[in-house]
Amino acid sequence: MKPKIIQGGSFSDHRGNISYVNDFSFTDIERFYIISNSKENPIRAWQGHKLDTKNFYCISGSFNIHFVKIDNWENPSKDLTIESVFVSESDSKIIHIPAGYANAVESLEENSRLISFSTLPLGNVKEDDVRYPLDYWLFGDGK
Numbered sequence: 001m002k003p004k005i006i007q008g009g010s011f012s013d014h015r016g017n018i019s020y021v022n023d024f025s026f027t028d029i030e031r032f033y034i035i036s037n038s039k040e041n042p043i044r045a046w047q048g049h050k051l052d053t054k055n056f057y058c059i060s061g062s063f064n065i066h067f068v069k070i071d072n073w074e075n076p077s078k079d080l081t082i083e084s085v086f087v088s089e090s091d092s093k094i095i096h097i098p099a100g101y102a103n104a105v106e107s108l109e110e111n112s113r114l115i116s117f118s119t120l121p122l123g124n125v126k127e128d129d130v131r132y133p134l135d136y137w138l139f140g141d142g143k
Contacts, residue, residue: 001098003067005085006055008092019092021057028119034059035114037107045104046137048073048130052120054103056095061112062088065095066104068137073130076102082137087114102132 008021037044048070056065065087068080085095094117097103105114120128 001100003083003085003095003097003101006094006096008094010092021092021094024055024094026117028053029055029117030119030121032115032117035105035116036112037105039110042107043104043134045106045134046102046132047104048102048132049097049099049120049128050130051099051124051128052118053099054097054101055117056087056097056105057093057115057117058087058089058091059113059115060089061107061109062086063108063112063114064106065097066106066137067097067101069101070130076132076136078137080137102130104134104137 006021006024008019008023010017010019035044045066046068050073056063063086064084066082066084068076068082070076071080087093087095
């Protein structure tokens with residue numbers, strides 16, 4: 001399975017705005033959390049998931065969501081291709097990253113917030129979570 005964008009939309013009238021992603025299914029979602037990176041550390045990277053599927057939705061501000069397909073969990077190649085998707089509060093979409101990938105979330109504005117929906121129960125996270133140093137893979141601008 002490959003990462004994909006699940007596009008939503010928005011509706012506005014005199015009562016206000018509604019943002020939605022009607023094609024997203026909560027069937028396998030076990031939990032969620034909200035990410036707010038600090039101003040001093042705007043990049044949270046690299047976290048790999050052997051079993052867990054991640055789904056990211058921007059609540060406020062904007063982010064770049066970076067991800068790589070892991071070829072070897074113990075010693076992944078440093079030459080893996082980084083893919084990136086821009087998300088913002090003005091574009092209602094979910095970035096679906098299946099198991100087998102490592103991801104990094106990069107805040108592009110102060111006070112940006114990202115919600116993450118996860119498919120793995122909290123009790124199984126320890127056996128799934130694989131972390132790599134921030135500089136293991138470099139982003140396009142050398143970060």
